Amino acid sequence: MSTTKMNRSYLYGSFPGSFGNPTAEEKRLIRELKRLFARRQGRRYHKGDVIYQPGDIDDSLYYIHSGKVKLAYLDESGRKLTLTILGEGEIFGEMVLIGRKERDLLAQVLQDAVIYEIERSRFLELLREKPELALEVMELFGRRTQEIERKLEDLVFKDIPTRLSRQILKLIEEHGVETREGVQIDFKITHKELADLIGSARENTTSALNRLAKEGILDKKRYRIIVKDEERLKEKSGI
Amino acid sequence: MSTTKMNRSYLYGSFPGSFGNPTAEEKRLIRELKRLFARRQGRRYHKGDVIYQPGDIDDSLYYIHSGKVKLAYLDESGRKLTLTILGEGEIFGEMVLIGRKERDLLAQVLQDAVIYEIERSRFLELLREKPELALEVMELFGRRTQEIERKLEDLVFKDIPTRLSRQILKLIEEHGVETREGVQIDFKITHKELADLIGSARENTTSALNRLAKEGILDKKRYRIIVKDEERLKEKSGI
DNA sequence: GAGATTCTGTGTGCCCGCGGGCAGACCCCC
C-alpha cells in the first residue's frame, strides 16, 4: 500500500523479471539517458500550456523534470479522453520512435513543469551506439501498453462508480502524498479532469464522487481529493 | 487500398521512419529471429484451442506460422472484448518480456494453426547477444500500443455502426482476399466474434451488419463477409 | 441424412449514462 509519494517512473523504476534489480550496467545506462535529456536547457511550461496536440508534426521525445502532464485523446466533437497523467521522471512522446509523424494525442501541462526535449534523431543515434538502451524503451512501451489495456478493460466492463474508484486509486499510487487526514493527490484536479480520465460525463463523476464522500471513504474540497479509507476504496473498485 | 491479401506483420513489415526499408543488416536480424522461432517444431492447434488464458503462468512468446489467433480480455461475468485477430507471421505473448508472469489475455485459435513457441529466457539470451533485436521488439510494442489506443478511442467516441465499419475495414486490410464479388475476410467469423471485437452485444452487431448489407456496401452469408464498396464503408467509418 | 447444435434475425423493455439547464459557491487575478 502506498502511503508516501511514489512515482512509477518508467526509467527509474526497478527492472522486471530476469533483469532483476538494476545492475551497475543498467544504472550506467540510466545515467546516460538522463544526461542525454539534460543536455538541453529544460523548458518551463505553465498550467494549461499545450506541448503538442493531435495532428502536430514534431519529432521529439520529452522528459518531465518537474510538474504534471496529461496525455489525452480529443474527439472532433470536443469530447476528451485522458489516457494518463504523468509526473516527474517520466518520458512521453515515444511514438516518434516507431515512425509516427503526426501526434495523435494531446500533451498538456496540468501543473507548472520543467520539461526536457530531445529530437528523435539524437535519441536514435544513441540507440545505435548503445542498443541496450532499446531494452529501456521496450520497457516503456510495454508499460504504456499495459496501462492502456487496463483502461480499455475498465471502460468496457466497469460502470462509472467502479471506474472512478479505480482511477482514484491509481492517482494516489502515482501522485499521492501522505497527509494527516489521509493520502492526497498532489496536484489540483477538477471533476471534469477526472471525468475525462474515466470516460464519463462531468455530472456523473461529481455525483459518484459525492457518494464516496458521503460514505466516508474520501474527503474532498474544491480541486482536492483526500482518500481516508484506501481499503474500502479498493473494495469499491472490485478487487 | 488493399485488395490483395496483406498481413501487417510486425516483423516482416517495412521499418518505419529513419530506419527506412529493411537494410541488409535488418534482414539478417529478421532471419535470425525466424531461425530462433523455427528451432522448435511448430505445434499444431485446432479451432477453439486455447493457447493461454488469463491467470496462466507461462513464459513463452509465440509465432504464428499459419492460422488465426485472437487475443481477448475476459470479464469475470463472462463478457469478452477481443483486442485483435492475428495471422501468419505475427508474434504474440510479448508481455513476458517486460516481466509479466501472469497472462491477462486469452489467446485462442480461430482457424487451425501451426504455432512456434519460444521461452522467454531463450529470447532474452538472444537479445543480450544481439541487442539490436530490441529495436524489433520495441516496434512490436509500439504497434500493439497504437492498436489498442485506436480501439479505446473508438469505444469511447464512436457508436456501434461506426465501430463496426471501422472494424470490418481493419479486418479486410489485415485478412482480406480479393474475390470476384469484392474483398472477403479470409476466415470464418460469427456475429458474436464481431461483436466482441467492437465491444457490443451480438444482436446490435447483427442489425448494424444487416443495415450495411441492405445499403449494398457488403454481402454476407453465414460466417462470411464480403465488402463490395470499400469507399462507402470508409465514409461510414467516419474518415 | 436426421438430429443436435450453433448461428442469425427481430422485437421489446429497461436502465445507465449523456447533455442541457441553472443556481450557487469558490477562486483567482487585477
Next chain:
DNA sequence: GGGGGTCTGCCCGCGGGCACACAGAATCTC
C-alpha cells in the same frame, strides 16, 4: 478586496445499447 470566471451540485428527459426471448435457418456430427 471585489468582480468575473470557473467549478460544483442537482434535476431531468432522452436515447443508445444491453438482456431476454424466440423462431427459423444453416452446419456439423455420427
